[in-house]
Amino acid sequence: MPFPRLKYLILTTPDHHRCFRPRIMNNNVFLAVLLSFGILVGFQFFYVNPQQEALQNRRAIQHVAPESITAPSAASSPVQAALPRDQVLRQNPRVTIQSPVLAGSINLRGARFDDLVLSSYRETVDKNSPPITLLSPSGSSAPYRPYYVSFSWLADFNVLDVPNDETIWKADRNALTPDHSVQLSWRNKQGLLFLRTVAVDKEYMFTITDRVVNESGRDVMLYPFGLAARQGIPPHETSSVVHEGPLAVLDGTLDEVDYDDVMDDGKISKKSKGGWIGITDKYWLVAMVPPQNDLMVGEFAYNRAGAVLPKDGFFQADFRGNPVSISTGGSVERVTHLFAGPKRVDLLDQYADQYDIPRFDRAIDFGWFYFLTRPFLSLLSLMESATGSMAWAILLFTILLRIAVLPLSQKSYRSMARMKEIQPEMKRIQERFADDRMRQSQEMMELYKREKVNPLSGCMPTLIQIPIFFALYKVLYVNIEMRQAPFFGWIHDMAIPDPTSLFNGFGLLPYDVPSFLQIGAWPVLMGLSMFLQQKLSPQPPDKSQARIFMILPVVFTFMLAHMPAGLVIYWTWSNLLGILQQWYIMRGVRNKTA
Numbered sequence: 001m002p003f004p005r006l007k008y009l010i011l012t013t014p015d016h017h018r019c020f021r022p023r024i025m026n027n028n029v030f031l032a033v034l035l036s037f038g039i040l041v042g043f044q045f046f047y048v049n050p051q052q053e054a055l056q057n058r059r060a061i062q063h064v065a066p067e068s069i070t071a072p073s074a075a076s077s078p079v080q081a082a083l084p085r086d087q088v089l090r091q092n093p094r095v096t097i098q099s100p101v102l103a104g105s106i107n108l109r110g111a112r113f114d115d116l117v118l119s120s121y122r123e124t125v126d127k128n129s130p131p132i133t134l135l136s137p138s139g140s141s142a143p144y145r146p147y148y149v150s151f152s153w154l155a156d157f158n159v160l161d162v163p164n165d166e167t168i169w170k171a172d173r174n175a176l177t178p179d180h181s182v183q184l185s186w187r188n189k190q191g192l193l194f195l196r197t198v199a200v201d202k203e204y205m206f207t208i209t210d211r212v213v214n215e216s217g218r219d220v221m222l223y224p225f226g227l228a229a230r231q232g233i234p235p236h237e238t239s240s241v242v243h244e245g246p247l248a249v250l251d252g253t254l255d256e257v258d259y260d261d262v263m264d265d266g267k268i269s270k271k272s273k274g275g276w277i278g279i280t281d282k283y284w285l286v287a288m289v290p291p292q293n294d295l296m297v298g299e300f301a302y303n304r305a306g307a308v309l310p311k312d313g314f315f316q317a318d319f320r321g322n323p324v325s326i327s328t329g330g331s332v333e334r335v336t337h338l339f340a341g342p343k344r345v346d347l348l349d350q351y352a353d354q355y356d357i358p359r360f361d362r363a364i365d366f367g368w369f370y371f372l373t374r375p376f377l378s379l380l381s382l383m384e385s386a387t388g389s390m391a392w393a394i395l396l397f398t399i400l401l402r403i404a405v406l407p408l409s410q411k412s413y414r415s416m417a418r419m420k421e422i423q424p425e426m427k428r429i430q431e432r433f434a435d436d437r438m439r440q441s442q443e444m445m446e447l448y449k450r451e452k453v454n455p456l457s458g459c460m461p462t463l464i465q466i467p468i469f470f471a472l473y474k475v476l477y478v479n480i481e482m483r484q485a486p487f488f489g490w491i492h493d494m495a496i497p498d499p500t501s502l503f504n505g506f507g508l509l510p511y512d513v514p515s516f517l518q519i520g521a522w523p524v525l526m527g528l529s530m531f532l533q534q535k536l537s538p539q540p541p542d543k544s545q546a547r548i549f550m551i552l553p554v555v556f557t558f559m560l561a562h563m564p565a566g567l568v569i570y571w572t573w574s575n576l577l578g579i580l581q582q583w584y585i586m587r588g589v590r591n592k593t594a
Helices: 003-011 031-060 085-089 259-265 345-355 370-387 390-404 406-421 423-432 437-451 460-478 521-535 543-560 565-593
Strands: 094-098 102-107 112-122 131-135 147-155 182-187 192-200 205-214 220-231 245-250 253-256 268-273 276-280 284-289 295-303 314-321 324-326 331-342
Touching: 094 112, 112 331, 131 147, 131 284, 131 331, 147 205, 147 284, 147 331, 205 220, 205 324, 220 276, 220 284, 220 331, 245 259, 245 268, 245 295, 245 314, 259 268, 259 295, 276 314, 324 331, 331 345, 345 370, 370 390, 370 460, 390 406, 390 460, 390 565, 406 423, 406 565, 423 437, 460 565, 521 543, 521 565, 543 565
Parallel strands: none
Antiparallel strands: 094 102, 102 112, 112 131, 112 147, 147 220, 182 192, 192 205, 205 331, 220 314, 220 324, 245 253, 245 276, 268 295, 276 284, 284 331, 295 314
């Protein structure tokens, strides 16, 4: 997540106004803002920049492959005229995929995984909307552009005839199910028999077992190879909050590569022992998992061949394993896994344990604060399972989070209450020494010392809470359980903005409004809760500053109106809990003072 987005998030935390309020004098009004800015700049300079430089250095280490080997490119296949997806599927023989959560087929021309539908997920909240189409064959027209996975072998000097995109495989069955695997076979003219057994479990993991029998009369050497290819950048790839595009865990390190980086930098290669590589969307993942004890080279590439527009070429993530020597009369076997499905943390953890896949959960973009984001996501998913509703899970989670930071909040609210009690005396000092700034500061410090008030104590606890709110923001944004999860009332999908608008009476008036005026009911409630919380806080002595702070709820209402509704609901609910807590503490301080 880029630095400006993090800065924007901090300015919109539920308790932001507790920190960014003048407490000492006009010259120190924005001390807390400067402190936050300094922390972020330091984090960017001393941590993020070195990390990015290290990543660039790792990318600069190119693997020198044997010149005799040419890895196939996604765009090397014959260019086909774009046709409707259903029509393309009928052009070649196929093996049907039938499982509780998947539907589709395997293309026997090239043995490609190029037809896969996620049966349990719909494109919209309408129950009659089509299911999510993840993979589509080459030659498909929009909106289902080509996106496929294939596995093959490479040979030295290209003297051996190995399976390619045009190879027609034979299948021993017409359907692949969790209970029945499918064996594909193809024999070349040089005496090599290629066998491939494809199995699928009841979720989203395929197991591909490749076996080569050498009946050629001489020793041969082959290189295992696999690629995931996608034509064009998907239209939804616009968010800077979550990574979408090529990614891998190679040599134990997570590598997230933007589509634009591959286009600009060319091939990006890295050696690794084990790991995984693929392409990700916000909610969906396609990842190839070679044997974890083998050395390999992972590579990201882009090929514009035949594309009219620059971004309409093929993006490719592939791996090439170490050479495998097969003696005459012998055979070799290799097992590779393919994950194609939703990025559910429990599912990724299950496969990581089952197949020893390193850092598989990092396919979900947890961001910088992984140590907070990951447990938050697990806890939110646990609450959703317990309550049966993501709406109740968010409300309960917000309460638990408020309880967890209660000591910090109590300290902050007590400081605010004491500051509000001595505000009349502060105003008298400012008026009395309006022409003598130095004396005014001295009298202010004496007042704080006499009343035992620390003007920054209300700000520091909020700064400590910044990572917590940032992590929760990330959780609610990337959590697939939020997708199409309804809330009470008119919110049918908490992963998208509130669909109502203040400027057409929240749907009562028969006309649509421009997108920038799409200010829903929940953002309005959030702005009102922020306004009420400000009223309970010490007011700036300067009238111009007071007017600026009065405008902030309106500004934040417009800013949050285009965020997912689940985030705005959390903010509003957190503000309401803060108001109750703040009112209770301030009443206690007033009674104690009286």
